[in-house]
Amino acid sequence: MTFALFTEQILNGLQLGVMLFLMAAGLTLIFGVMGLINLAHGSLFMVGGFVCAAVAVWSGSFWLGLAASLVASAAAGALVEIAVIRRLYDRDHLDQVLATFALVLMFSEATRFVFGSSPLYLNPPAMLSGPVMLPGGIAYPAYRLAIIVAGLLVAGGLGLLINRTRLGVRIRAGEADREMISALGIDIRTLYTIVFALGAALAGFAGALVGAIQSVEVGMGEPVLILAFVVIVIGGIGSIRGALIASVIVGVVDTMGRFLLPDLLSGMMDAASARGTGAAIASMLIYVLMALVLIVKPRGLFPAHG
Template identity: 75%
Template sequence: MTLLLIEQILNGLQYGMMLFLMAAGLTLVFGVMGLINLAHGSLYMLGAFVCAAVAGFTGSFWLGLVASLIASAAAGAVIEVAVIRRLYARDHLDQVLATFALILVFSEGCRWVFGSSPLFLTVPAVLSGAVTFPGGLQYPLFRLVIIFVGLAVAGGLFWLIGGTRLGVRIRAGEADRGMIAALGVDISRLYTIVFALGAALAGIAGALVGTLQSVQVGMGEPVLILAFVVIVIGGIGSIKGALIGALLVGMTDTMGRFLLPMGFAQIMDPAAARGVGSALASILIYLLMAVVLVVRPQGLFGART
């Protein structure tokens, strides 16, 4: 029982880190640019498709991973210049409608380029297999790699935001975009960089998760909803908030799906307990979000306005 609990904790960490990779880019775009980007999940899907296609063609997962990073960042930059740049002065409804249209464009585009059948990614041989922990617990190496990648990206973003000139401009743009524009900063270029960075993070997340599930059209929308839950819990514009919020959501969902069926099995039929427990577990993250909004409406680490 102890080993099973530890395994579920690791699953929660892995799920949380995957959500962080999605939510980090989304909270950057939302916090700095004030943009509701529903197409963020489509960039996640694009990264997964490009990685699967390139890996299938070349036989190298690593080339696929690099290609997914480049393709998603380039797509993000093109979208920002061609579409998003025209939406900054518009209200949020216009942003929602325009980025929802991009979801449809990306979905049909991926279906046309990559086909309607799901694609599959194979974990590279060097990362296959399992790691044995003290006590005999064996855990897939690739899932541990996702956890470490998430931690590395979090550390890189903290350094970027807090220790570089670009980070100073990003933080200043979040606080007062008019002032930094008046000081001579090219705000359009800054926005393009931020959007491309957010898109690249989404693409990496899609490429990594594509090894754990099938790569198919529409795979980005469910994750996008959870990413929005994460940034609402953590606080819009906060990388620290995105990290903590993602871990909370990942652990809440995973442990809920593990513990609730076991609890209900004590008072009802095991099959029914699994159904009821799984249904309630899917609600827990939204209850968590509701509690956070009641106690702290700006999120755990959001700036008070």
Template identity: 70%
Template sequence: MSLTLLVEQILNGMQFGVTLFLTASGLTLVFGVMGLINLAHGSLFMVGAFAAAATAAATGSFLLALAASIAAAAAAGAIIEVGVIRRLYARDHLDQVLATFALILIFSEGTRWLFGSFPLYLSIPDALAGPVTLPGGIRYPLYRLMTIGVGLVIALGLYLLITRTRLGIRIRAGEADREIVAALGVDISRLYTVVFALGAALAGLAGALVGAIQSVQVGMGEPVLILAFVVIVIGGIGSIRGSLVGAILVGLTDTLGRFLLPGFFRLFMDNSAATSVGSALASMLIYVLMATILIWRPTGLYGARA
């Protein structure tokens, strides 16, 4: 195993982690502020990917595709918050799960009706195509590096939004005590719509960024949703910093596990068995990581202690 290959896999893990962060940060905002279990968050990831692919095919512009992914996901989020989610805040979590699961089915079948069952493809723009040479002579895809940079910049922007702006103060106050915030004259319904649309926009952007690496297809949001829940449990519900740290931990654990474990088992197994056992154990690593962290810190790395 060469050092170059190991560094490439670490960067792949970082890229996977920051795209998970974009999805998980919106989910943790909604969960932390509203106390809502939103299983349809992955569908908003899919909406962003399809909007980006369709816009890129129509205009040929990757920047317009990214803007369309954000706008489409935010609009879809605002519509379902006003039309459906707003009626669930006072309901039991089981009602929230059932209603948002129904939204998954609606989004999936609606997307299949609009775009068909065949996958779409979002091409990487020419300016970001090809590799770039990093220190040490390591060649790595420029688009993946751009994705890492975008994720980190958005993480900084979210931190500044939550800690330095009036909207951030209202979001944190609404998370702490929504009744007092409403009594002080803040329109809590409008605040919830803004938070939900913001979370949806982040998921849509993540979908567009991932859509240029893999195919855009119906159902692509469900696997990401599961990993996003793992991330917010590891990082702590309601914590943007926890989402970033948790997402990078999950990304690195999953990527390096799939890279290193088969090679480790080849030391004392034949190639076919080592690949099978290593891949199976690698798929379990993130859940082992989650269980280990919860044993050490039941509220997650940055979650508020009861």
């Protein structure tokens, strides 16, 4: 294995981790502030991907599609919160799971109705379509590098929003004691709608960015949602810092496992079997990692409180 190939896989893991962070950050905010288990979060990822692809094809501009995905996913999130989710806050988690699972089915069928069942394909913008030469003579796709940079910028922006703004103070207060901030005159219903729309916009942004790497299709958000749940369990519920660090760990572990394990197993079996077995074991690694973290720190690496 060459240094260039190893570095490329590390960057691929970082790119996957950043994409998971965009999903997990919104999910952990929603769960931490509202105490809501939202299985429909992956559907908002799908909405972002489909809207970006459709608008980019219609307008010929990837950037217009990206902007449209943010608006559409945030609007969809706000509408869902107002129409459905706010009726679930005082219900138990089983009711939340059943209701948001029903939303998943509704989003899937609505997407098929509007966009059809065939996958959509999205090309990256021309300025990011080629490789970038990194130190050491490493050629890495400019678009994947842009995803990494965009994700880190979003992480920094979220950190500033949560820790340095009046809205962030209200979000943290709502997470700690929602009854108290309601008593102080803050409109908790509006705050919840804003948080849900913010989380939806992050999910839609992730779906739009990933759409130029893989096809955009119905159900594309569910596998990512599972990984996002793993991320927030490892990082700690309600913690943006925990979500970022855990996302990078999960992305690198998953990518390097899929890259290294087939080579390690190739001496014990044929190449095809080594690839299949290596991919299966790599898929298990992140869940083994989650189990180990829960054994040592049941509340995650960086819980929001304590």
